[in-house]
Amino acid sequence: MGEGKGSTLVHLLVVVLSLVAFGFAIAAERRRSVGTVVKDDITNSTYCVYNSDVATGYGVGAFLFLLSGESLLMGVTKCMCFGRPLAPGSDRAWSIIYFVSSWLTFLVAEACLIAGATRNAYHTKYRGMIYAQNFSCETLRKGVFIAGAVFVVATMILNVYYYMYFAKATTTMPAHKANRMNSTVGMTGYA
Numbered sequence: 001m002g003e004g005k006g007s008t009l010v011h012l013l014v015v016v017l018s019l020v021a022f023g024f025a026i027a028a029e030r031r032r033s034v035g036t037v038v039k040d041d042i043t044n045s046t047y048c049v050y051n052s053d054v055a056t057g058y059g060v061g062a063f064l065f066l067l068s069g070e071s072l073l074m075g076v077t078k079c080m081c082f083g084r085p086l087a088p089g090s091d092r093a094w095s096i097i098y099f100v101s102s103w104l105t106f107l108v109a110e111a112c113l114i115a116g117a118t119r120n121a122y123h124t125k126y127r128g129m130i131y132a133q134n135f136s137c138e139t140l141r142k143g144v145f146i147a148g149a150v151f152v153v154a155t156m157i158l159n160v161y162y163y164m165y166f167a168k169a170t171t172t173m174p175a176h177k178a179n180r181m182n183s184t185v186g187m188t189g190y191a
Contacts, residue, residue, distance in 0.1 A: 032120055036050075113145070
């Protein structure tokens, strides 16, 4: 990491992994399970038949890609807890702000994605007799994967800024240590 820019490869990998997670989240929203009510004439009961369950796989894929991007960045930066200390100043402050913000958006995105995948995989079977009023099949609400996708993009942006400020804060030397060597105050005796 030279000149406070950080590694271009890390930037690229975090962005690519996040964009793939975003793509999977959008695909999961577009391919949510839809159930239709079917009547069984023999047992006089109704049950739900669902179409493809590929949205669950897309949701889990988005979850895993976002997790791998966050893990990569936290591994490179050592989660700000280990390694070299950050230089005091505005770069360290922004780095901490982006670190906390990216973790919050990451947790919300992961919760939306895994909750959407879990709920999409849940299928009702037999619901009761044909005489039931307002019979409908359980499906995932619209927008759960979209919310996850929005938070994936927010996490990506915050991660890029976090890494940029983290790299600046680790490469700059504090002003008080840099000037210590060139001190002009002398310790001479009185004549």
